[in-house]
Amino acid sequence: MPNYFDGSSDDPSIIKFEDILLPDHMPDELGHRDKELQVLADSIKPLLSRRTPDNLFLFGPSGCGKTTCVKYILKQLTDHSSSVLPVYVNCWENPTQMAVYNKIIEAMRLPLPRRGLATDEIFSRITEYVKNYNKPILLILDEMDGLRHDKLLYVVSRANEQKLSFGIIGITNNKELLSKLDSRVRSSLRFSDMEFKDYSEEQLISILRIRAEHALVPGSYDGRLLTKVARSVESGSARVVIERLWKSAKHAEKAGRSKIMLQDVEDVASAEPSLKLSEYNLSSEELLILEILKDGELPSSKLYDKFIAKIPKTKRQIRNYLELLEKKTLIESEDVEADGMLKPKIFRLR
Numbered sequence: 001m002p003n004y005f006d007g008s009s010d011d012p013s014i015i016k017f018e019d020i021l022l023p024d025h026m027p028d029e030l031g032h033r034d035k036e037l038q039v040l041a042d043s044i045k046p047l048l049s050r051r052t053p054d055n056l057f058l059f060g061p062s063g064c065g066k067t068t069c070v071k072y073i074l075k076q077l078t079d080h081s082s083s084v085l086p087v088y089v090n091c092w093e094n095p096t097q098m099a100v101y102n103k104i105i106e107a108m109r110l111p112l113p114r115r116g117l118a119t120d121e122i123f124s125r126i127t128e129y130v131k132n133y134n135k136p137i138l139l140i141l142d143e144m145d146g147l148r149h150d151k152l153l154y155v156v157s158r159a160n161e162q163k164l165s166f167g168i169i170g171i172t173n174n175k176e177l178l179s180k181l182d183s184r185v186r187s188s189l190r191f192s193d194m195e196f197k198d199y200s201e202e203q204l205i206s207i208l209r210i211r212a213e214h215a216l217v218p219g220s221y222d223g224r225l226l227t228k229v230a231r232s233v234e235s236g237s238a239r240v241v242i243e244r245l246w247k248s249a250k251h252a253e254k255a256g257r258s259k260i261m262l263q264d265v266e267d268v269a270s271a272e273p274s275l276k277l278s279e280y281n282l283s284s285e286e287l288l289i290l291e292i293l294k295d296g297e298l299p300s301s302k303l304y305d306k307f308i309a310k311i312p313k314t315k316r317q318i319r320n321y322l323e324l325l326e327k328k329t330l331i332e333s334e335d336v337e338a339d340g341m342l343k344p345k346i347f348r349l350r
């Protein structure tokens with residue numbers, strides 16, 4: 001038997017530091033977002049002297065640097081001062097009021113009693129901390145459309161009215177979200193909004209150039225290749241172009257070459273599904289629903305049956321997945337006219 005490791009050298013031919021090409025890499029420098037970073041810093045500054053901050057609502061398409069800019073500014077904030085407690089929460093992962101409170105408690109390093117506390121109790125612990133330590137909280141609600149309901153914002157807005165310093169930065173791809181919030185919440189939190197626009201082709205190329213310089217072996221790519229990568233994607237998403245560069249590099253390495261060719265980019269691009277599902281971070285349950293709806297619309301009952309045949313879940317759980325997909329605007333539903341109490345729905349892909 002041959003040794004299957006024979007012939008493979010440990011020296012990377014193209015990719016030197018793969019981490020740098022992965023989505024959660026935090027670049028040392030963020031180009032093209034000076035204005036946005038300045039607005040972020042200015043809105044946070046009042047918290048440093050315990051004054052009321054400007055709450056911010058950031059919106060813009062996926063991959064345009066919203067999360068990265070906010071994390072970058074939080075890093076600068078904590079380097080500069082420890083007088084504010086920043087708490088970053090991804091709301092898709094932490095959709096309930098309790099989940100968000102837990103993230104705050106975690107950041108405060110508050111020991112909590114073993115027995116569970118009720119939501120109100122937890123929130124009073126949080127406000128006590130803010131008062132006792134005189135340490136304002138900056139709450140980042142990323143993917144804010146993932147929050148199940150407005151209750152959390154309502155509670156926080158009430159705290160703000162009682163002069164407890166709570167800054168909020170909400171982030172979403174969905175610019176309608178702000179107008180959909182409860183009007184009391186909106187008027188009390190007085191969000192100012194900031195739009196992140198798609199990157200232009202030149203901006204994408206310059207972002208790619210810096211990534212490539214750090215992550216790839218010199219000589220394994222050239223400027224023409226980076227232009228090709230930037231042009232091969234339809235959106236202005238930095239996430240998608242970086243991912244495309246990474247996949248092209250892997251594709252070339254797999255073919256045993258030490259240089260990425262234009263053809264690698266084309267091969268990778270044509271293998272990509274037209275809908276960039278990877279951008280949505282879908283669970284296998286959500287993917288199953290999309291698969292089921294591919295052949296056409298279905299009433300909920302049929303959809304449940306097909307789903308349960310593949311993955312055993314309760315109707316309630318399936319409804320949650322449907323709700324998520326609707327929020328992500330991947331599917332839509334319509335109420336069906338019916339006499340009975342139960343209002344059936346029809347679901348279809350968008």
Ligand SMILES: Nc1ncnc2c1ncn2[C@@H]1O[C@H](COP(=O)(O)OP(=O)(O)O)[C@@H](O)[C@H]1O
Nearest residue numbers: 023027030031062063064065066067068238239
């Ligand atoms: N200005 C930039 N410079 C360098 N990399 C960037 C820039 N903007 C975005 N990126 C990269 O693009 C990817 C997507 O950015 P992200 O902040 O997650 O976008 P969003 O939150 O708007 O969907 C991340 O890997 C990030 O590092």
Ligand SMILES: [Mg+2]
Nearest residue numbers: 066067068142
């Ligand atoms: Mg993001």
